Amino acid sequence: MADRKRVTGPEKSVVPLLEPGSLSAFTFDPEKRKDGRNIDRIRPVFMKTGVVRQANGSAYLEAGKLKVACGVYGPRQTARSKISSRGILNCDFKFSPFSGGRRRAYIKDSQEKEYSLVLRQALAPAVRLDLLPKSTVDVFVQVLESDGSAACLAAAITCAALALADAGIEMLDAVAACAVGYFDSTICLDPTDEEETYQSGSLVLSYMPSLNEVTHVIQSGEIGTTTTIKALELCVDACAQIQSVMQQTLAATIKEKINGA
Amino acid sequence: MISVSERDYITKGVDVSIRADGRSRLDFRELVLETGMITQASGSCRVTLDGGTDILVGVKVEVGSIEPEVEAEEADILEDMEQMDQDDGITMVKDKDRGRIICNVECSPSATRIFEPRDIEDMCNEYSQFMNRVLNGSHGGVDLKALCIIPGSTCWILNIDVLVLDYGGNLLDAIFMATRGALHNTRIPRATVEQSDGRVEFDIADEETEIIRGWEDVPLCVSLNKIGYRHIVDAAPLEELCSSARLTVAVNRRGNLCALQKGGHGGIEPSLLAEMVQTAKQIGQTLLKRQDAALREEEERIAAGKDPIGFGAASRH
Amino acid sequence: MNDIVTPGQRLAHAGDYKVSSGTYQKDDFIYASVVGISQILPPEKEGESPIITVTRHKEFNPIPDVGSIVTGRIIRVNQFSATMTIMVVGTAPCKENFQGVIRVQDVRATERDKVQIYKSFRPGDVVRAEVVSLGDARSYYLSTAKNELGVIFAQSMAGYTMIPVSWEEMICPKTKVVEHRKCAKPES
Numbered sequence: 001m002a003d004r005k006r007v008t009g010p011e012k013s014v015v016p017l018l019e020p021g022s023l024s025a026f027t028f029d030p031e032k033r034k035d036g037r038n039i040d041r042i043r044p045v046f047m048k049t050g051v052v053r054q055a056n057g058s059a060y061l062e063a064g065k066l067k068v069a070c071g072v073y074g075p076r077q078t079a080r081s082k083i084s085s086r087g088i089l090n091c092d093f094k095f096s097p098f099s100g101g102r103r104r105a106y107i108k109d110s111q112e113k114e115y116s117l118v119l120r121q122a123l124a125p126a127v128r129l130d131l132l133p134k135s136t137v138d139v140f141v142q143v144l145e146s147d148g149s150a151a152c153l154a155a156a157i158t159c160a161a162l163a164l165a166d167a168g169i170e171m172l173d174a175v176a177a178c179a180v181g182y183f184d185s186t187i188c189l190d191p192t193d194e195e196e197t198y199q200s201g202s203l204v205l206s207y208m209p210s211l212n213e214v215t216h217v218i219q220s221g222e223i224g225t226t227t228t229i230k231a232l233e234l235c236v237d238a239c240a241q242i243q244s245v246m247q248q249t250l251a252a253t254i255k256e257k258i259n260g261a
Numbered sequence: 262m263i264s265v266s267e268r269d270y271i272t273k274g275v276d277v278s279i280r281a282d283g284r285s286r287l288d289f290r291e292l293v294l295e296t297g298m299i300t301q302a303s304g305s306c307r308v309t310l311d312g313g314t315d316i317l318v319g320v321k322v323e324v325g326s327i328e329p330e331v332e333a334e335e336a337d338i339l340e341d342m343e344q345m346d347q348d349d350g351i352t353m354v355k356d357k358d359r360g361r362i363i364c365n366v367e368c369s370p371s372a373t374r375i376f377e378p379r380d381i382e383d384m385c386n387e388y389s390q391f392m393n394r395v396l397n398g399s400h401g402g403v404d405l406k407a408l409c410i411i412p413g414s415t416c417w418i419l420n421i422d423v424l425v426l427d428y429g430g431n432l433l434d435a436i437f438m439a440t441r442g443a444l445h446n447t448r449i450p451r452a453t454v455e456q457s458d459g460r461v462e463f464d465i466a467d468e469e470t471e472i473i474r475g476w477e478d479v480p481l482c483v484s485l486n487k488i489g490y491r492h493i494v495d496a497a498p499l500e501e502l503c504s505s506a507r508l509t510v511a512v513n514r515r516g517n518l519c520a521l522q523k524g525g526h527g528g529i530e531p532s533l534l535a536e537m538v539q540t541a542k543q544i545g546q547t548l549l550k551r552q553d554a555a556l557r558e559e560e561e562r563i564a565a566g567k568d569p570i571g572f573g574a575a576s577r578h
Numbered sequence: 579m580n581d582i583v584t585p586g587q588r589l590a591h592a593g594d595y596k597v598s599s600g601t602y603q604k605d606d607f608i609y610a611s612v613v614g615i616s617q618i619l620p621p622e623k624e625g626e627s628p629i630i631t632v633t634r635h636k637e638f639n640p641i642p643d644v645g646s647i648v649t650g651r652i653i654r655v656n657q658f659s660a661t662m663t664i665m666v667v668g669t670a671p672c673k674e675n676f677q678g679v680i681r682v683q684d685v686r687a688t689e690r691d692k693v694q695i696y697k698s699f700r701p702g703d704v705v706r707a708e709v710v711s712l713g714d715a716r717s718y719y720l721s722t723a724k725n726e727l728g729v730i731f732a733q734s735m736a737g738y739t740m741i742p743v744s745w746e747e748m749i750c751p752k753t754k755v756v757e758h759r760k761c762a763k764p765e766s
Contacts (some may be wrong), residue, residue, distance in 0.1 A: 005301075006467060007450055009324055010415060013462045056639050056673065074673040075641050085712070097472050109683050114390040117383060124526045125506075126585075127612060128602070133712055165585050168638035170611040171603065173586030201400065205520065210609065212587035213528030217508070219521030222400030225542050228518050229535045247584045250613045252633045255581045 028165065028198040030183040035064065035066055035192070042178060042190040042238050043151075047159070047249040049166040051135035057167020058250075061159040067144040068155045070163040076134035087132030091119040091139045093156055099146045100193075122157045122177065122206040122216035137169060140150040147193045150179035150202040154190075157206045157216070162246050166253070174250075176242035180231045182223055187231045187240055198241055203228070205235035209243045271503045272489045287544060290431075291493045294555045296446035297563055300568070303535040304447025304473075306504070308439040310495070313429015318421060318439040320447045320536060324465070325411065326419040327357055360408020360416035362401070364392035365494060366423040366436065377549040388433060392440065395480065396512050400519040402478030403444065411461050412450045416515055419473075433509055433555025437482040438552060444476040444557050480511040480519040482546050483541040487529060492537055496546055508537050579765050580617060583632055585608040587671050590630060596621070600632030612638075640667035642676055642709045649730070650678060652703045659700040661717065677717040682709060684721035685760055696759035697746075698722075704731035706762050719722070728762035 029038060037043070043064040050059035055071035062068075078088055093115040095104045108116070119141060128136070141156045157177035165174055181191035181199035191199060200223015207214050214236075219228065271281065278285045291311035299305035304320035366388040367382045379514055397438070408417040423442065424437050448470035454463045484498040486504035496504060505527025511520035518538065523529065583589065588611045589601060597603050598619070599610045609745050610616060610632045620630040644663055649666040664676040685693045699705065706727050707720035722728045725745070734740050734750030734757060741763040743749045749756050 007322070007324060007465055009452075009463060009465050010326075013411070013460055024498060035648060074674075075639055077676045088745060110386060113386050117387055121524055121526070125528045132641060133643070134718075165613050168612055168614075168634045170600070171585040172604070172609070172616060174584060207531075208528060210588060211528065211604065212530055214523065214531055214534050215528050215670075217521055217523045217534065219518065220394045221398065222399070222513065222515075222517045222519050224517050225538060228521065228538060232531060239267060243586075247587070249583045251582045254613065254615070257635060 008081060028097065028183070028195075030181070030186050030188045030195065030198075032186065033188075034194065037190075037255075039186060039188045040230040040234060041047060041127055042241065043192075045242065045245055047162055047245055049162060049249060049253050055163075055167070056171060056181060057169070059159050059162035059165045059166055060163065061155050061162070063151070063155060063190070064226070065145055065147040065152060066155055068141060068152070068159045069144060070139065070141045070156070070159040071167070072137065072139050072160075072163045072167040074137040074167075075132045076138075077171070078134050078136045085133050087127075087129035088136045089120055089124050089127055089129060089136075089139065091116050091123065091137055091141070091160070093119050093141045093143075095143045095152075096144060099143045111149075115156065116205075116220060118153060118216060119156060121159055123164065123175060125172055125210055125213070126171045126175045130170060131211055132172050137164070137167075139164065148179065148191050148196045149193075150181070150196065150204050151192070153177070153218075154179040154204050154206070156205075158242055158246065165246075165250055173208035173210045173213075173244045175206050175208055176239040176246060177204060178235050178238040178242060179204045179214075180235060182221055182227065182231070185224075185227060187227065187234055203231050203235065207236055207239040209236075209240045263332045263499060266504045267499065273502055275488045275491050275493055275500075278491075280497075281499065284490060284495075287540065288547065289544070292435075292551075292555075294438070294559065295320065295551065296440055296442050296559045302443075303449065304443045304445075306439045306442030306446055308435050308442065310429060310431065310435055313427055313437045313498070314409070314431060315425075315429070316432070316435045316439040317424045317426055317428035318436070319440070320421045320443045321422070322447070322449050323418050323420065324415060324452075327359070327361075327409070327412075327414060327416045330354075333564070337473065349485075350515055355456065358409045358412040359405040360418060361405070362396045362403060362419045362421060363394070364396060364421045364423070364446070365389050365393065368425040368428075372425050372428045377468070379498070382414040384432075384455045384561045385548075387524075388423070388436060391433070392423070392436070394422070395437075395520045396440075400480075400513075400517075401482060402475050402519075403473060403514060404475035407474040408449075410463050411454060417452075419444075419447070428498065430483055430501050431495045434482045434484050434495065434548075437480070437511070441476065441481060441552065442556060442559075444473050446559075447473050447476075449473065477553075478513055478515075481545055481552065482509055482511050482520075483545045483548065485523040485537050485541055487525075487527065487537075490531075493541070494540075508534070509543070510538060510541035510547070512542050512546065514546075514549050516542060516546060549553075582614075582616055583616045584613050585609075585611050589616055589632075594627060595630035596627050598629045598631040600634065601630055619636060619730050637670065639673050640670040640679070641672075644709055644711060646709050647706060647727075648676075648678065648709060648718075648720065649704065649706050650675075652699045652701050655695050655699055655701060657695055659694055660685075660705075662705055664718070677708070678707065678720040679717040680705070680720045680722060681711065684710065684719065687723040698756075698760040699729065700732065702733060702757075703729045703759065706730050717733055722760055722762075725730070725763040726765065728760040730762045732757075732759055 002139040045063040048060045051060040057072040144184040146152045154177040161175040180187045203219040204218040293309040296306045302319040303322045307317045366385045451466045451469040485492040485508045487506040492501045506525040589608045614632045614634045648664045650662040650664040652662045654661040660680045710721045711719045713719040740748035
């Protein structure tokens with residue numbers, strides 16, 4: 001019988017990999033961004049609707065290297081076990097296996113599960129689920145290429161809202177989301193993967209600009225209250241910018257249809 | 262499910278700052294805190310909120326390698342948590358001199374009838390993720406560098422397992438309180454590193470133990486529920502059902518925010534959000550003081566060699 | 579004001595118009611809730627405010643609601659009910675089918691106790707019905723207890739499309755066999 005209470009050390013031992021000073025400090029300056037943006041600028045964003053023909057609604061979003069696609073199916077009859085008088089919004093968030101530095105498995109890992117949940121929480125306040133009794137709306141977000149995990153989540157929310165609007169599902173407002181990175185006291189909008197490496201915290205805000213309501217907020221890192229509030233304001237402004245692009249994209253779809261017909 | 266009249270009753274009560282159990286909007290429930298009753302664990306704590314919520318947290322320390330070897334193809338559920346750490350791979354590269362914290366929240370099936378098993382699973386996953394995000398990092402408080410045994414190869418891994426024994430609302434706040442208590446109570450065996458012939462070896466002395474460095478910087482959570490146009494702290498289950506949105510704020514003793522997360526299905530105006538953050542910060546500070554006092558009492562009790570009250574604690578009210 | 583609008587766009591003051599499909603009211607304003615073209619329709623009655631509505635830019639997956647007229651095919655009958663799959667809601671075809679059930683008491687308006695399902699519907703019949711309730715977990719509850727509701731298309735045993743001869747009989751044009759159905763009154 002082995003002694004279970006004792007904590008046994010590993011059998012092998014190794015020479016330290018790190019010599020003193022090998023972790024040389026590389027100073028990172030968020031004010032000098034590689035892509036030449038100011039700290040209060042988001043990446044230029046491109047959106048398009050109707051990219052998945054099979055889906056009831058779909059959207060594609062590109063910001064820098066970040067590429068996200070979303071398809072919306074439904075409303076359709078809810079599975080028997082979970083009937084309710086309100087509609088159900090199902091969200092599914094998935095990174096493609098090749099989207100990031102490390103290959104991702106096809107099975108959803110816990111980060112993807114969490115993002116699926118955040119996606120639902122961010123979108124549900126905007127969707128008029130009370131008009132869809134006994135029905136389910138499915139939202140599938142696929143990240144084709146990621147560049148900054150917080151920015152990815154924000155892009156996913158924006159893209160999903162666009163796809164929901166494209167599917168003709170009744171919504172209170174088009175939800176827009178954006179991310180910031182904290183670098184000590186500097187707040188930097190829409191950080192890339194590389195910048196994220198040096199950040200001390202991040203925040204993702206999703207917001208309904210016309211109704212002036214925040215639908216979701218998620219922050220990590222140790223941040224002072226005043227800095228947080230400043231970041232919230234910054235995000236709110238950026239979301240309004242993103243929404244105007246969303247509106248243009250949606251309007252363009254209709255114009256195209258009218259002119260085409 | 263909650264009826265319209267019940268919802269109306271609670272909402273109107275909240276509006277005039279009178280709640281069903283007699284508290285005002287920003288009152289926290291009575292809490293009972295106890296540490297060290299699970300002797301097999303490296304540290305343990307149980308937090309009971311008056312009126313139901315009952316959380317037990319056990320901390321187990323183990324020696325592990327700094328970079329977990331994960332085969333992505335064989336990603337099974339057990340490796341999920343370790344994979345999570347891998348996901349932060351970018352940070353791991355420069356973190357070769359740090360230990361890790363792995364959190365897991367489990368809900369005892371007997372805890373509540375309100376939720377469906379699937380919802381419970383979702384909720385546990387959400388909370389586990391939240392804890393992992395808060396605790397693993399410089400803002401989490403725990404000195405991860407102190408958990409390192411041999412840089413680049415071996416470190417201590419803190420496994421924090423949270424068990425929800427009973428659900429009476431405001432789980433997340435209670436979970437963080439219990440986690441902080443358990444970390445205060447945790448003792449790690451002393452590891453001494455020796456260098457001989459260019460090889461590094463280490464020895465673990467079971468008798469000598471160390472406390473976890475930085476436990477006092479571990480943040481506490483304050484969840485504010487928005488009901489009507491007002492917000493309340495420490496919601497009871499019925500109040501949680503009426504709430505349109507929840508904001509969870511993690512605050513440490515320096516008064517900084519360590520995490521911010523919104524839940525629920527309603528929206529919050531940005532100005533109210535800012536106000537809620539401020540409120541949460543103040544309440545968090547008082548909670549921290551309250552808990553520190555309770556922990557000091559516990560310490561004295563343990564030093565005096567008195568037995569814990571154990572699982573009778575909840576029934577003494 | 580036939581403008582292109584997007585969800586959340588403010589359309590008008592609340593008092594000026596009556597809220598209709600594709601729009602909603604919050605506080606003092608009316609907003610659009612779908613992408614589409616906003617239109618103002620004349621009021622239904624004298625003295626009411628005009629109606630504001632937003633028409634969707636593309637077909638929407640319709641879902642049955644209480645009161646909507648649905649069309650579908652009978653897939654199963656037993657002595658208590660006939661089950662049908664709803665394929666059209668109003669005039670819009672569904673992309674995904676919903677399940678509905680016509681219970682024996684909802685087949686016709688009179689002499690409900692004498693209704694026999696087998697003499698009213700057969701599997702394969704195409705039926706027009708009204709949704710009476712959202713029903714149970716499985717299906718919507720439907721009713722054909724109106725003249726214009728009931729079987730609109732059916733084939734005889736021999737496989738020919740039958741012609742209704744009365745509100746409860748249909749005849750096969752080839753074999754002249756008369757079969758029982760709860761027929762819908764043809765639209766004039």
